[in-house]
Amino acid sequence: MQARNGDTATVHDWRHLLANGLYRSGVIRALKRLSQYWEVSFEDGAERLRKVQRSKYVVLGYHNVGSRGLPLYSRLPKPVFAEQMRYIRRNYRVLSLGQMLAELENPAAQDQGVVVTFDDGYVGTYCEAFPVLKEYGIPASVYLTAGAIESGKAPWYDRIFLQIQRAPAEMAVHLDTEKILQLATFASRVDAATEIVLYLRTRQDEERRSWCKWLDERIPLPEAELQGSMMNWEQIREMHSAGVSFGCHTMTHPVLSRLSPDSVQREVADSKLLIENRLDVEIEDFAFPFGKVRDCGTVGAQQLSQLGIKTAMTTIVGVNEPGANHFRLRRMVQGDESSIAMFAYRLQRLFFRSEDEEINSASRSAPAN
Numbered sequence: 272m273q274a275r276n277g278d279t280a281t282v283h284d285w286r287h288l289l290a291n292g293l294y295r296s297g298v299i300r301a302l303k304r305l306s307q308y309w310e311v312s313f314e315d316g317a318e319r320l321r322k323v324q325r326s327k328y329v330v331l332g333y334h335n336v337g338s339r340g341l342p343l344y345s346r347l348p349k350p351v352f353a354e355q356m357r358y359i360r361r362n363y364r365v366l367s368l369g370q371m372l373a374e375l376e377n378p379a380a381q382d383q384g385v386v387v388t389f390d391d392g393y394v395g396t397y398c399e400a401f402p403v404l405k406e407y408g409i410p411a412s413v414y415l416t417a418g419a420i421e422s423g424k425a426p427w428y429d430r431i432f433l434q435i436q437r438a439p440a441e442m443a444v445h446l447d448t449e450k451i452l453q454l455a456t457f458a459s460r461v462d463a464a465t466e467i468v469l470y471l472r473t474r475q476d477e478e479r480r481s482w483c484k485w486l487d488e489r490i491p492l493p494e495a496e497l498q499g500s501m502m503n504w505e506q507i508r509e510m511h512s513a514g515v516s517f518g519c520h521t522m523t524h525p526v527l528s529r530l531s532p533d534s535v536q537r538e539v540a541d542s543k544l545l546i547e548n549r550l551d552v553e554i555e556d557f558a559f560p561f562g563k564v565r566d567c568g569t570v571g572a573q574q575l576s577q578l579g580i581k582t583a584m585t586t587i588v589g590v591n592e593p594g595a596n597h598f599r600l601r602r603m604v605q606g607d608e609s610s611i612a613m614f615a616y617r618l619q620r621l622f623f624r625s626e627d628e629e630i631n632s633a634s635r636s637a638p639a640n
Contacts, residue, residue: 286613287610287613290610290613290615291613293612293616294616295612299612299616299619303622307381308323309322310322310324310622310623311623311624324381326374326375326378326380326592327384327590327592327622328366328384328385328386329385329590329618329621329622330385330386330388330584330600330602331359331388331604332389332586332602332604333389333390333396333604334389334390334604335347335389335393335395335396335399336352336395336396336403337395337399340393340499340500342391342425342432343429343436343461343464344461344465345606347606347607347608348607349400351608351609351611353403353406353407354611355605355611356404356409359409359618360407362615364382364383365384365386365387365408365409366385366410367410367412367516368386369516370410371591372582372597375591375592375593375595375597376593385618386410387409387412388414388558388584388602389412389414391419391501391524392413392414392416392419397507397509397510401513401515405513410516411515412515412516412517413515413516414517414518414520415542416524416560417519417520417521417522417541417546418521418522418523419523420501420504423498423499424497425500425501427483427523427524428524429497429500430483430487430492431467431483433492433497434464434490434492435452435461435463435467436460437492438460439454440453440455446467446470471483472529472565472566473565476526479525508549511550511552516556517552517556518555518556519539519543519546519554519556519557519558519580520542520557520560521538521560522538522545524560526560526561527566527570528568532574535574536574536578539557539580543557553579555581556580556581556582557582557583558583559583559585561586562586562602563585564585564628564629567585571596571599572597572598576598582597582598582600584600584602585600585601587599587602588603588621588626588627588628589601589621589625589629590622599629601628603621
């Protein structure tokens, strides 16, 4: 969820040109072969080429597949998703989450693996993605926002996206300071809703709820518009019977770093218990809502393991290697990018360079000696 401005659009276009050139020329295939034996590392202030030392695993994160309904911020067409699944099946070892975790604990070889995950539980995961996963034999894990599944209603941030689509062409909102939103097009409304959600992710949960209540009073939504976007338990059971694994993603999708410890415990424990009761299976895997460093905060192994959680997935970009913190697993989140060349480029770049969003951010903010 990130609005684009002119500068980021220029970078976006430049990267597409580069990715297309590398993909069509076969350079990405050559880099893939090279990255099985060599990697770029950052040592002593410079980039160096060195032999691969450990196995690497990239986890792909999806929110939904399909171009109808919710979420409005991510509309990945089914044919594009199918092309991505075909690509990883032909070019990589595709593993289940459980297989990756076992290999992280007991590495046997220097190899590359890809894992497929979904967050939230949108109905497109069942209707559009599930048939593709079966066609290509792709194992997957789905982290459910359990309260939304139980009620059938979309989470709070999807409500904001719907409300901004119904807002007048010009609307004043308070985001630290008052701001006038210009809402002339569908895209501008999606960007404005994204900006609002990003702002609310920085606020304490009580303030976030108060802001949402204000918007509900300003732009009420018919209940029918909030229904039908999430999977139901029957669909989830069918996927589970076919080998798809499930984890919890809290009850209401709050920002955990903005909650009290007791509230964190309720959100995680209640979602875990609800899914266990509905599927009659033990739930040990968790995904942080939103999942960036600021969203996870200090919630980690100590608090989650007490609730029976054994792994926690973030959306921090990076690879997972043996010795990785199982409560801070990295992912490469997929939006509605339609270019298979860009998909292949991003995936291969991670394997070759092993960059880590959290480590890089910390190093940039560290004071100079």
